[in-house]
Amino acid sequence: MPETPTDVPARSAGRRPPRSWLWAMPPDNYAIYCKTNTFAIRKVGRAALARIRPGDRIFAYLSGSRVIAGLFEATSAAFEDTTPLVPGEHYPHRVRVRPVVQLSKEAWVPYEAFSDQLDVVREYADFRSVVQQVLHPLPAVDEKVLTFLVRARSADMEQAMAALEAWKQLRQAAPRAASPAPWPAPAVHEPPAAYAPPPDFDRMRAMEALLAHLDARGFVYEPWQVAAFVAALRTKPFVILAGVTGTGKSKLPVLVAEATGADAALVPVRPDWTDSSDVLGYVDLQGRFRPGVLLQQARAAAEAPHRYHLAVLDEMNVARVEHYFAEVLSRIEARRPAGGGYASPPLLALDLPPEAAAWGRVGLPPNLALVGTVNMDESAHAFSRKVLDRAFTLELAEVDLTRWQARSERPVPEPGCWPAGVWQPRGLRLSEVALTEAERERVEAVVAELEAANVFLAPAQLHVAYRTRDEAALFVL
Structure with missing residues (x-):
């Protein structure tokens, strides 16, 4: 049996004053958390979870519904327990809670009622960046704002007015600035990136050599499919290859990388990816940053700018893409001229320990492209319009089962060397x-x-x- 801490009276343990927290959780998990008096997380937010003490107040934010559903009080410190809590999911990092105000569904506090009233938002680009951290401490002023809204929604007007009066007193002691501080402008102005193909690079001859390489390897792709894939990579750094199983979706980007001197890394997507922690990384309970697979690929590409890199997310729709890939999709649309191409802002929005600060500066470099392969069957999730709008989608649907004999007796040609610059849009x-x-x-x-x-x-x-x-x-x- 896993060890769990003994619940203690809320005000008897801990030397520091109680703190307040905003806890973003999936709406489907909320009923289970309330029934078991246990809040839990997977990976993201573990450093903050370790700081929770009995007596701390927790506002439950349902991220999918964008509402505050209740106010809870921690009755234990953080602990780990691998006993299943949410069916089919792994949430081992937990804390015991008791409800202080548990709102009915009709009384949930909508996002619009508080998003522009919180001081914590001033530290970030928007409220979404706050909830992406799953668990975030709240300033005292924000606690009073949310307490007032929750109490008012619960029809406990006496408590609500007391919270409002406390909020006014805090505001008088530390008045809010007239307007939020402007987002800092870049220190260096970069002119638009100029497209300049490398000298002495014959694109037509290079494409013929690429097709010959694939033919000699014995893989069946129509020339137009290969040409369309290369053109798509030059247009946008996120390409989705769709089609039935066995048409060579996962192999095509690997073969193209092999034939052009690029680097390709295969990243198998898992069904339990429900947030960006596996893709970008997380801070564990010991305060150490664990970089995700895509963040590592982005850093490797940035450290080798003269070589093109492909990160192949295999079967990317076995999990919901908009859940684990939302930050990456946003960064793709925020690319700016850099290094003869286009690079994105930093991928992470986490509060990193000092020794991991370098990871916080890693974005999508100009020489990195993302390729997702998808199977269109009953076991996969459908794509939202947001995902499809931000990707270049190609379907490998043509199959010729009669082409099974070797088409070329020639040896496999030596890989070419396509400079990273020829892939830039x-x-x-x-x-x-x-x-x-x-x-x-x-x-x-x-x-x-x-x-x-x-x-x-x-x-x-x-x-x-x-x-x-x-x-x-x-x-x-």
Whole structure:
């Protein structure tokens, strides 16, 4: 049996005054937590969990529903217990709690009622960055704000007015600034990245050598599929390869990397990935930062800027992509000119220990692309529009079972050496690209096709917008 701490009276243990915490949890887990009087986390937030003491107040924030569901009090210190708590999930890091105010579903406090009233938000870009840490300490002023809202929703007006009066007194002692501090501007202004293909690089000859390499290896891909994959990588650093099992989705990026002198790392996605801790990393209960697999790939690529890198997320939809990949998707859209290409801001929004500060500066470098493979069957999760809107999707659907004999007797050619610069996009937006007359005609043809498609898509609110237009046009250049 795992060891669990003995519950103690809330005010009798610990020397420091009680603190307040915001605890973001999945809505599906909340009922179980209330029934067992136990709150739990997987990985992210463990350093903060270790700081909780009996008597601390915890506001339960349901991240999927964006509401405060209740106020609880810790009755134990943090402990580990591998006994199943949530069916099918692993939440070993726990603390015992008792309800102080447990709101009915109709009385839950909506996000809009408090998000712009909290001082803790001033430390971050937005409220989402706060809840991504799962467990975050609250300033005393914020505790009074949330206590007032929770008490008022519970119809305990006497307690609510007492909380309001306490909040006013704290505000008078430490008045809020007239407006939040502006987000710091970059210290160095970077001009837009100029597209400059490396000298003496013959793209047509390089593509012919790539196709010959795949043919000699005995893998069956149509030339247009390989060309489309390469063009997609040059358009956007996130490509999804879809199709039935066995069509070579996972092998294609590995073979392309092998034939072009790039580096490819296969990252198997697990069904229990419910947040970004496995992808980006987390701080454990001892305060040590454990970098995730994608963060390690990003750092390795940044340390070898002259080589192209592919991180292949195999079967990425066995877990919900928008849950474990949300931060990465946001960073892809926030890329800026850097190093002859486009790099993202730092991936992490965690409070890291000093010895791990370098990890907090790691973003998506210009020479790293993400490739996801997906199986379209009953065991996989469907993609949200947010994910599909931020990825370049290719479907490998053509299968010719008669092509089973070796197509070439020639030895496998030596891998080529494609400089990292040849993979860089010509721009993020169509308006940034200087076009020749022939290129302008191709772009106009693409836009005309999209306009024709929008005639049928617009009534269902599925029409193509500006970002998709730009990416489709850049794909054909």
